[in-house]
Amino acid sequence: MNVRRSAAVLAATVAIGTATPAVAASPSPSPSLPSGLYGSGDPTYDGVWRQSLALIALYRVHAEPAAAAVDWLAGQQCESGAFPAFRANAAKACDAKLMVDTNSTAAAAQALSAVGGHGTAVTKAVTWLKSVQNKDGGWGYTPGGASDANSTSVVIGALTTQHTPVSTIRNGAKSPYDALLKLSLPCADGGAFAYQPDKKGKLRANAGATAAAVVAARGxxxxxxxxxxxxxxxxxxxxxxxxxxAAANGASFLAKAVAKGGYLKSVLPGAEDQPDYGNTADAVVALAVQGGPVAAREPLAWLERNSTKWAEQNGPAAYAQLILAAEAGGADPSDFGGTDLVEQLTATGPAPVTASQDDSGTSVWWMVGAGLAAGAGIGFLLSSRNKRKQP
Incomplete structure (x- = not known):
């Protein structure tokens, strides 16, 4: 769940001859962008993703997002049920030239499930995701693309919004978990997950894929x-x-990876000695989900000390990732290393609604959202997740 558009989006955009732009943050959206959208950076490649993470993060801290923010996201959906990364003119029907993807669709399904009142849109999104499931049980970034751990994991997250066990959602004999397990490495190779097999069919450990897959494998x-x-x-x-x-094995890999220094290192060529903030946030979630707050304590503390500038530069998706990490790891998102992450996130878009209270002081919106999540049963910012292939 990272500011994760990297490898998967890069691969897709290279195929169509374009480059992935940098995403910058600012105190408020640019006047040229929709008022309901979080962030002021170019949304071409991450609009739906960052909006979805923002809404999910607000849900996790019991804050009701502005109606404009929800409406913008819901309006991005195509009639098929799929979502593109961004479409500037939502009034224009989607056509064959518009690239839709599994990651945007799965993240949006989770976000709209959280806010409530969009059951039909969520069901349509999940139905579309099922329709493009690969024969190995997984999903690639684009429909028909080779399955990868990150895409399969975020789709599993979307599938959990329904009442059907994920293990029963199959294309032929294979379930989403079958696809994930095919990407799990033996303990001799660290127990991690690979993003995809490389060109020679070899699996190589990928920390971002591992973080996403641990959460998904845990249901x-x-x-x-x-x-x-x-x-x-x-x-x-x-x-x-x-x-x-496989989740336990992946968590073991992540624990060893963050043992020295408290963070994951970048896998980008030429940046091997630099921290990967987004994947570290994802690793915190995975470690906490598998082993509790103690297991995530060191990387979470490292993020509290070091992530401020990164989040400022990368905007709403980054703040959302940190909120999810804080929530899972037992920290306070409103005082994360001295920063109020919720305040910083909402400053990039429309202010959230003050949650209405019932007589007991409980947020009515939160009760509705929590009920939706609980009803999803068992069944993964980051996008999210860095979808990065090892070189």
Whole structure:
């Protein structure tokens, strides 16, 4: 769940001859952009993604987003149920030239499920995702693309908004978990997940893919990821690998990866010695989901000390990732290393609605949203997740 548009979007945009722009933050949206959109950077490649993460993060801190923010996201959906990364003219029907993708669709489905009142839109999005499931049970970034761990994980998160167990959603004999397990490495190679097999068919450990896959293999999502002290974080090979075992193996890899310094390093060529803030935030969520707050303590503390400038530069998706990490890891998003992450996030877009209170002081909006999440049952910012292939 990262400011994650990197490899998957880059691959897609290279195919159509364009480049991925940098995404910058500002105190308020540019007048040239829709007033309901979070962030002032070019939304061409991440508009729906960052909007979805922002709404999900607000849901996690019990803040009701402005109607304009929700309406903008809902208006991005195509008649098919799919979402593109961004379409400037929502009044114009989607056509074959508009590239829709699984990541934007899955994130939007989760966000609209959280805010409530968009059941039809969520069902249409999930129905479309099911219609483009690969024969191996997984999903690529674009329909028909080779399955990858990040895309499959965020789609699993969307599937959990429904009442059907994820393991029963199949294309032929294969479920989403089958696709994830095919990308799990043995303990001799660290127990991590690969993003995809490389050109020679070899699996290479990828920290961003591992963070996303651990959360998904645990049967949770961006909406429902919570610290769980019951899971182990040791690696053990098994004759019949299960999602739970693969999640434990992946968490073991992440724990070792952040043991020195408290953060994950970038996998971008030439930047190997630089921290990867987004993937570190995702790793916090994964470690907390698998092993509880103690397992996530060191990378979470590192983010509290070091992520301020990164979040300022990268805007709403970055703030949302940090909120999700703080929530899962047991920190206070309103005082994260001295920064109020919620305040910073909402400053990039329309101010949230003051949540109405019932007589007991409980937010009515939160009760509705929590009920939707609970009804989803069991079944992954970051996009999210860095969808990065190892070089």
């Amino acid at each position: 949770t999502s961006l909406l429902t990821a919570r610290a769980d002290t019951g899971g182990e974080s040791t690696c053990a090979d098994a004759p019949h690998l299960t999602p739970a075992r």
